[in-house]
Amino acid sequence: MTANTNVQGSDAVSADGAGPIDPSRTVAVVGTGTMGQGIAQVALLAGHPVRLYDSAPGRAGEAVAAVAGRLARLVEKGRLDAAERDAAVARLHAADGLAELADAALVVEAIVEQLDVKQRLFADLEEIVGEGTVLATNTSSLSVTAIAGGLRRPGRFVGLHFFNPAPLLPLVEVVSGFATEPAAATRAYETAKSWGKTPVRCADTPGFIVNRVARPFYAEALRIYEEGAADPATIDAALRESGGFRMGPFELTDLIGQDVNEAVTRSVWDSFHQDPKFTPSLAQRRLVESGRLGRKSGHGWFSYAEGAERPEPHTAAPAKAPERITVRGDLGPAEQLVGLFEEAGIAVRRKKGNDSIELPGGARLCLADGETSFEYPDEEIVYFDLALDYAAATRIVLSAREGISPDALGEAIGLFQALGKQVSVIGDVPGMIVARTVAMLADVAVDAVDRGVASAEDVDTAMRLGVNYPAGPLEWAAKLGARRTCSLLRELHERYPTGRYAPSLGLVRRGYAEQVEESR
Numbered sequence: 001m002t003a004n005t006n007v008q009g010s011d012a013v014s015a016d017g018a019g020p021i022d023p024s025r026t027v028a029v030v031g032t033g034t035m036g037q038g039i040a041q042v043a044l045l046a047g048h049p050v051r052l053y054d055s056a057p058g059r060a061g062e063a064v065a066a067v068a069g070r071l072a073r074l075v076e077k078g079r080l081d082a083a084e085r086d087a088a089v090a091r092l093h094a095a096d097g098l099a100e101l102a103d104a105a106l107v108v109e110a111i112v113e114q115l116d117v118k119q120r121l122f123a124d125l126e127e128i129v130g131e132g133t134v135l136a137t138n139t140s141s142l143s144v145t146a147i148a149g150g151l152r153r154p155g156r157f158v159g160l161h162f163f164n165p166a167p168l169l170p171l172v173e174v175v176s177g178f179a180t181e182p183a184a185a186t187r188a189y190e191t192a193k194s195w196g197k198t199p200v201r202c203a204d205t206p207g208f209i210v211n212r213v214a215r216p217f218y219a220e221a222l223r224i225y226e227e228g229a230a231d232p233a234t235i236d237a238a239l240r241e242s243g244g245f246r247m248g249p250f251e252l253t254d255l256i257g258q259d260v261n262e263a264v265t266r267s268v269w270d271s272f273h274q275d276p277k278f279t280p281s282l283a284q285r286r287l288v289e290s291g292r293l294g295r296k297s298g299h300g301w302f303s304y305a306e307g308a309e310r311p312e313p314h315t316a317a318p319a320k321a322p323e324r325i326t327v328r329g330d331l332g333p334a335e336q337l338v339g340l341f342e343e344a345g346i347a348v349r350r351k352k353g354n355d356s357i358e359l360p361g362g363a364r365l366c367l368a369d370g371e372t373s374f375e376y377p378d379e380e381i382v383y384f385d386l387a388l389d390y391a392a393a394t395r396i397v398l399s400a401r402e403g404i405s406p407d408a409l410g411e412a413i414g415l416f417q418a419l420g421k422q423v424s425v426i427g428d429v430p431g432m433i434v435a436r437t438v439a440m441l442a443d444v445a446v447d448a449v450d451r452g453v454a455s456a457e458d459v460d461t462a463m464r465l466g467v468n469y470p471a472g473p474l475e476w477a478a479k480l481g482a483r484r485t486c487s488l489l490r491e492l493h494e495r496y497p498t499g500r501y502a503p504s505l506g507l508v509r510r511g512y513a514e515q516v517e518e519s520r
Contacts, residue, residue: 018186020194021134023047025105028095030054030121032063035138036110038166041067043108044088045080045167046195051104053095055111060094067092070167102128106191108160110138118147126151134184134191136160140211141267144204145177155181158188161208162197163466170198171465177204198465200458206271209454210466211264213473215278216440218261221249221433222281229399229427230314232301237313238424241395243434244388244470250301254294258287258301276500277444313395314424319410321346321418322360328353333480334367336390337419344418359415363408368435370491373401373428380408383428384416386435386480388470395422399432430495431488439488442477443507449474450506482510 021027027043029036032054044050044067052067054060068089074080101107107125109118122135129135135157137147148157159175172192176185185201192199202209221235230238236248253261262284269278287293287300294300302310324347327338332355342348357365363380373381382404385397396416400409413423426432431439445463449456460472477485486508492501503511 018183018190020190021048021105021187023194025049026051026101026103028053028101028104028107029110030098030101030107030125031110031112031138032059033110035162035164035166037063037067037070038164039108039110039138039162040092041070041167042162042195042197043106044071044092045084049091049093051093051095051101053098053101060096064092064094098124098128101125102130104129104133106134106136106188108136108138113139113141115142115146118142119150122147122157123150126153132156134158134187136188138162140208141264143177143206144175145179148177148179154179156184158184159204159208160188160192163210169465170196171210171462172197172199173208173210173462173466174199174201175204175208176201180204198461200454200462202454202458202462203452205448205451205453207264207268209448209459209462212268212453213441213445213448213459213463214467215265215268216437216444217245217467218249218253218265218284219279219281220437220440222283224426224429224433224436225250226281226283227427227429229429230424230433231311233311234313234397234424234426235433237395238385238397238426238433239437241422242385242387242393242397243437244392246468246470253284254300254302254304256294257296258284258293262288276498277440279500314426315395316398316413316417316423316425319414319417321414322411323347324349324360325415326351326358327356328358329355331355331357331367332484333386334384334390340391340419341415346415346418357415359408359411361405361407361411363405363411365412365415368399368432368488370431370436370488370495372430372495373399373404377401380405382409382412383432384412385432386438388434388476393421395424397424397426397433399426399428401428431492435488436492438473438476438480439485439492440501441473442480442485443489443504445473446477446506446510447504450504477507482507482514486511 027048028051029040030053032052040050040052052060052063071085071088075082075085095101109121137159138161140161144159148154157177158180161173163169163171174185174189189199224230224235225232232250236250239245239248265280269280272278291297292299295304298304326349328351338348363382365382365384368383368385382398382400387393398412416423445459449459456474460474463469463472486503489501489503
C-alpha cells in the first residue's frame, strides 16, 4: 500500500515545505532516552536550536547534560572544534512542558512504543504547535498511519526512523502514512539530508524497509539450525566468510538482544496476518523464555561470561586436491571459480553438460539450487554454497547426503582447500546457507518494491546502510539472475510446501522477462 498523495485543503504543508527546515528554526525532541538524545545531537550539530522534553521530571535536564558531555568528548577526540561545541551547547535547552515547544518547526517523538501513548502525545502537540510544524515519530514497529489517525491534520505527520546510534549511523527511513502529504514527506527527507544523513523514502507498511526485508537473514539461519544441518558458529561463519556479511545472524541477534529481535519478527509476522514468509522461530522463542537474551544477559546463542570461549565453526581436516577437473556447462554465478582453479594449478577441461564440476573419482559438484544430495542415490553429488565473491571468500560450505563416499567428499574438500579456503561440511539441506538466505532476501525485497513500499534504489541503500549488508538484495538478485533465484525458491517450495518459499509474483515476472530477453 502506498501513501495517499492526494490530500488537499487546510491540511496542506506550506509551499516552502519542499526544502529542508532552516537551521535557524527550532527542532524539538520528545523523549530523552538513547535515541532521543542521539536525534537531538544530530539536529544540534546541524545548527538548529534544540529543545528536549520528557514527561518524567528532571529527565530533560539530565539529557541536556548527557548530550553536552558527548560533545565534550568529541572535542577531546579532535572531532569537533571547541567553539562549535560551545555554540551548540548554548542552543540546547530542556523544556519543562510541551507548551515550550510551540515555536518548533519540527517535533520528533522518541518515546515508549505504545500506540495510545503516542497518540495522546501528538493530540496534545497539535493544540500547541503552529500549522507549519512537521510532526514526526521515530517508531520502528508501529503504524505511522495509526499514530496520526486521531489528528485533525494528519497530512503533516511523518515517520522519521533513525537507527541507533543516531549520531553515527547514516540511514533514516522517511515513512509516509496513508494521509501524509508529499510536501511534508519531502520536507522531512530534505531536512534529514541537510543533517548529513542518507534518507530513503518508504510507505507505511510493517517493518518499513529494513525490518521487513531483513527478516530472512535471521529466519533462514534459525530454520537451518532447527533442521540440525549446522550449528550457530558454522552458520555465522558461512554468512560472514562466504556471504560477505559483517556479522552472522546468531552473533548479531545476541548483540541486538534476542527478545528485541524476536519481538520485531513477531510484530512483522502478525502485521502481515501471519504470512509464512515471516514465521518466527521456536528455537529463538525458547531462548528468550530461558532468559538467554544475548550479550546484555551474559548468554544468548553464545556465552559472554568472562573467559568463555566462542565455539569454532566446523572446519574440515586437510584433504588432497584433485589434479584435474572437468567443468560441464555454465557455473553461472560460480563461473569465477574456473579461473581460480586454473591459478591454483588444477587442470580444467571444459565440456558441454549439466552445469557442474566433475571430479576425477566421478563425483559431481553442483552449486546450491534447492535440491538435495539424497535425491540422487545412484550418484555421488556434493553441493557447494553461493559466495558473494569466490576470490575474496575465505570459507566454502559443502553439503552431501549421509553415506556418500568419503573419497568423493574428500576430493571436493581438497579442491576448495587448494584455493586457500577453509571448508565447512553441513547437513544435506535444500538451498544450503548463503544461497537460500540471499534468494529469500531478494524475493522479499522485490515484493516490497512491486508493492510500492520503496524504490529498488532505496531498498538497496537501506539494507547496505541500515544493516551493513555487503550488497543490496536487489543488486545481488540481479547478479544471480531472476530466473536462477526463482528456480531455487521453487525447488525449496516443493520441499517445504508451506508457502514460505513460494516466489513472489514480481520475481516470477522478472524471471520470465529475463528468459524472453535471453531468447532474442
